[in-house]
Amino acid sequence: MRTRALASEFLGTLLLVFFAVGCAVLGVEFIGTVGIALAFGFVLLALAYALGPISGCHVNPAVTLGMLCARRIDVATAIGYWIAQFVGGIAGAALLFLLAKQVPGIQTHGAFGSNGYGDRSAVHINTGGAFLAEVVLTFLLVFVVLGVTHRVAVVGFDGLPIGIALAVIHLIGIPLTGTSVNPARSLGPALFAGGSALSQLWLFIVAPLVGGLLAALVHHVTHPAGEERTIADEVAAA
Template sequence: MIRKLAAELLGTGLLVYVAVGVATLSFGFGTTGSSYAAGVVATALAFGLVLLALAYVLGPISGCHVNPAVTVGALLTGRIKLLEAAGYWAAQFIGGMLGALLLWGTFACSPLYSRSTTGLGADGWGAASRIHINAGGAFLIEVVLTTLFVFVVLGATSKTSNATVAGLTIGLSLAMCHLIGIPVTGTSVNPARSLGPALIVGGTALTQVWLFIVAPLVGGILAAGLHLLVLPRTTPSPVQ
C-alpha cells in the first residue's frame, strides 16, 4: 500500500508540474506568441504525453490513477476497496499541491513571473474562461469530459482490453479532452490538478475551484455507471 500511495503522490505531482507548467508557459508567459491555438495544442499534448509515460511506469504499481475521478470510477466498479480509495485520494491531492508548489517555486525564480498576472494554469469560468462561459456551462462540460475520460480509462484497463496499448489510449484521450476543454474552462477533469494551482494563485481561482472538484467526481460516477452498463462486471479486476 505504501508503494501504491507513493506512486499516486509522485505521479500526480509530476502531472501537475510538467503539464500545468506547459499551460503556464503557453498562456501566462506567452511562449506561443500570438497563437492561442498553438498554446492549446502544446498544453493538450503535455497532459496527454505525461500521463502516457506515467501509465507505463506507475501502472504496474498503483494503476496510475493520478486523478480522484478515476479512483471514484475504480471504486464503483469494484476494482479497489473504499479504504484504499481514500488513501489514493489523499495521496493525489497532496501530490497535486506539492507539484503546484514546486512549479510556483520554479517560476518565481524568473523576474517575468507574477502570481497575479502570470497565474499557474488554474481553471475557471466567467472572466477566467476564454469564451466567458458561465458556471452552468463549465459544470456541464467538465462532467461530460470527465465521464468520457474515465470511461476510456476503465475500458482500456479492463480484463478484455489490450494492456499493451492502454497507456497510449488513455494519454490520447486526455489530450483530446484538453483540446476542447482548454478554451472553455482550462480543462480540469482532475480535482487534484485543479486544487493545487488554485491554492497557490488564490483569488478567483480559489473561489471557483469547488466546481472543478465536484464536476469531475460526478463524471467519475457516471463513467462507472456507463462502464457497468456496457461491460457488466463479472469479477473485480485491478486497474493496470
C-alpha cells in the same frame, strides 16, 4: 505494496501538475493550446507505463472514484489514493510556483494554470456550462480508463488511449475552463493563484467527481460484469 502504491499516486500527481500545468504556466507563449494539450496527454501516457504496474496510475480522484464504483478497489484504498493525489497535486504546484518565481515576467497570482469560468474563461462560459463541460469531459476520460483497463481490453496498450483521450479533452476544454477533469490538478494551482481561483474551485472538484461516477455507471452497463482487471492482477502480471 500499499505504501508503494500511495507513493506512486503522490509522485504521479506531483509530476503531472509540475510538468503539464507547468507547460501552461511557463510555455504557453511558445507552444500554444495544442502544445499544452499534448503535454497533458504525453505526461499521463508516460506515467501510465511508469507507475501503472504499481498503483494503476490513477493520479486523479475522479478516476479513483470510477474505479471504486466499478469495484476495482476498496474504500480504504480509494481514501488513501485521494489523500496521496491531493497532497501530490499541492506539492507539484508548490514546486512549479518556486520555479515560476525565478522567471521574470511570469504571473503567479490570479491564473497560475488554475481553472475558471465567467471572466476567468477564454470564452466566458457560465457556471452551468462549465459544470456540464467538466462532467462530460471527465466522463470521457474515466470511461476510457475503465474500458482499456478492463480484462477484455488489449493488455499492454492501456496508456496510449488514455493519453490520447486526455490530450483531446484538453483541446476542447482549455478554451472553456482551462480543463480540470481532475480535482487534484485543480486544487494545487488554485491554492497558489488565490482570489477567484479559490472561490471557483468547488466546481472543479464536484463536477469531475460527478463525471467519474457517471462513467462508472455507464461502464457497468456497456462492459461484461465479472471480468474486470484489478490492481492486484496488474501487479501480478508485471
